[in-house]
Amino acid sequence: MKLHKLKAGEATGTYLIESPVSEADILLMAQQLASQRLRRGRSLTSPTAVFNHLQTLLGDYEHEVFALLMLDSKHRVLQFRELFRGTLDGASVYPREVVKICLEQNAAAVILVHNHPSGDPEPSQADRTLTRKLQDALNLVEIRTLDHIVVGHEGCVSLAEQGYL
Template sequence: MKYHKLKAGEMTGTYVMESPVTEADILRMAQQLAMSRLSKGRALTDPKQVFSHLQTLLQYHEHEVFALLLLDTRHRVISFQELFRGTLDSASVYPREVVKIALEHNAAAVILVHNHPSGNPEPSQADRSLTYTLKEALNLIGVRTLDHIIVGSDGCVSLAEQGYL
């Protein structure tokens, strides 16, 4: 962890505060920890943990953010990238750019991710349509779309779990 007020504790997974921290400090530290859990080489084995990390990273944005979790053939993280930022209730997502990023990183699979600033993670018809469009575009270049996760302060929704993939 690269945060000046926090250092590793004696037991693995524990931390010691070197000085008082604010709520903003705690949120920043949680985001840094979540980002480290989605860092290069990490295997994604527990969907609930992945949801938790993504929620920590995206739930507090006041605008929509669309991101890609790029994975190798063994579903280990290559990179987590925020690609597009939008407004309060939408973000323009360009399939060409998504395909380009997947090719640049030599990804075998991706997980699509975006947030709903309203807090409600339920997918809209536009979300389902985008999922289909991106899945088709990525299929053409041999990249599997494993999921599309929508993050809100009320939790995360997996479009794969809902049968849309």
């Protein structure tokens, strides 16, 4: 995709397209915009907006991906990073690596994120167990686990909203 196809419009949040674009171009533009919304220094304004950005970034993978949305003490984004890639129905997640990366970024809080390639965002028992394990490890180094979001084609599910955090 050529970046010159998209230009900022006069109104905030609007864009002008200078030439014909393909469906692949549109999807790539959506991923770029979602990445920008989760870049360093951005404040997280609403759970719905975060869900939409995460769904754009992870919703179409055919394999499971585990990622971190690391935040500072005012819950501004430090970094969004995909950490582990798995297969169709699982990814190995290592608490030691999660803690190490959060400490490297000086994160005060973190949102755990992974996708379900099946499309169904309903958390499994393994997802709930992993959440508790990571939360315990991060608590030891005083990093708050704010949420664990499961991304699917049908939307996102927050384990915090379901009462698991």
